[in-house]
Amino acid sequence: MIRKIIKIDEEKCTGCGLCASACHEGAIEMIHGKAKLTREDYCDGLGDCLPACPADAISFEEREAPAYNEAAVKAAKEKQKSVPYEISPVSVVESQLTHWPVQLKLVPNRAPYFDGADLLIAADCTAYAYGNFHNEFIHSRAIAVGCPKLDNIDYAEKLAQILMGNEIKSVTVVRMEVPCCGRLEDAVKRALRLSRKSVPWDVVTISTNGKKLNN
Numbered sequence: 508m509i510r511k512i513i514k515i516d517e518e519k520c521t522g523c524g525l526c527a528s529a530c531h532e533g534a535i536e537m538i539h540g541k542a543k544l545t546r547e548d549y550c551d552g553l554g555d556c557l558p559a560c561p562a563d564a565i566s567f568e569e570r571e572a573p574a575y576n577e578a579a580v581k582a583a584k585e586k587q588k589s590v591p592y593e594i595s596p597v598s599v600v601e602s603q604l605t606h607w608p609v610q611l612k613l614v615p616n617r618a619p620y621f622d623g624a625d626l627l628i629a630a631d632c633t634a635y636a637y638g639n640f641h642n643e644f645i646h647s648r649a650i651a652v653g654c655p656k657l658d659n660i661d662y663a664e665k666l667a668q669i670l671m672g673n674e675i676k677s678v679t680v681v682r683m684e685v686p687c688c689g690r691l692e693d694a695v696k697r698a699l700r701l702s703r704k705s706v707p708w709d710v711v712t713i714s715t716n717g718k719k720l721n722n
Contacts, residue, residue, distance in 0.1 A: 511552040512572045517541050519564035521656075522685030522715060529559035532580045537715050540684035548576040549583075603645040611653035612660050614669070621673035624649040628666070628695055629681040630688050636717045637681075644681055644711075655690035662694035667701035678708035684720060 515526075515535075522540040534549035535542050535556060542564070544550060552575065557565050606620040611628075627648040634640045634652070644650075651669070655662060669675070680695050682688035692710055699706060712720040 508572070508574055509569060510572055510574070511567050511569050512547060512550050513544060513552070513554060513556060514566050514568040515542050515544055516564045516566070519562045521562050521564075521687055522683075523561060524715065525559040525561065526556035526565060529556045531555060533583060540686070540715055548573040549580050551575045551577075551580075600639075600641055603641040603647075604650070606649060609650050609652050611651040611662065611665060612658060614651050616665070616668040617672040618649075620649045621669060621675065623674050623676060625677045625679065626651070626669070626675050627679050627681065628652075628691065630654060630683050630691050632683050632688075633681045633713050636683060636715065637713045637719070638717060640681075644679070648679065653691070655694065656687040662691065663697035663701060666695060666698035670698055670702035670704050670706065675704070675706055678706055680708065680710045682710065682712055684712050684714050 513534075520541050522537065522542070524537050524542070526542050527535040527537055530550075532546075532549040532551055534544055534546045536545045537543070538545070550572075552567070554565075554567060557567075606618070608614055625648045627644055627650040629640075629644065629650060629652045631652055631654045633644075637643075651666075653660070653662065670678075678695060678699075680692055682691050695708060699708065710721070714720050
């Protein structure tokens, strides 16, 4: 049947996930950092997801699509409610943080904890997305964190000053798979060029469901 249904522009989508949260029917899922309309029969065409999208990546279109299946949506919601929530016993993870502050806007250009250190540059969200963040990434590293989308700062210039003012042994960038995090990786590349330092560096990417995608 021809009916009104949402359309997601993947080029505009930043992977924030707000539309998936706003979709009461569960028609939208986050896949590889992009919003996808995975169940056309779950989309009622009312567009609750439209105002939630900060990138204007969602619009309406009229096209051939299966009819909205209200019964299937209700059944899926009831099934989700019936799944018991269990808290698995876990051991307490000790913090591996060795210095403060950690926000890239606040860390000094020169500091004793940077000298001779392996430097970790992490996107804010990575510590929430990746469960073993402290043990795997912060352990034995000096850290600076930030959000390239929200922070009003030239990361490249700041990082270049840190690289020039301290004997940094290596740089590890931990970013999310969402496109905006690419600016963090680009800033590190520019900082290395500006500092004219030959420092080994690598990038680890975390998916929106908390998995390492490389390294």
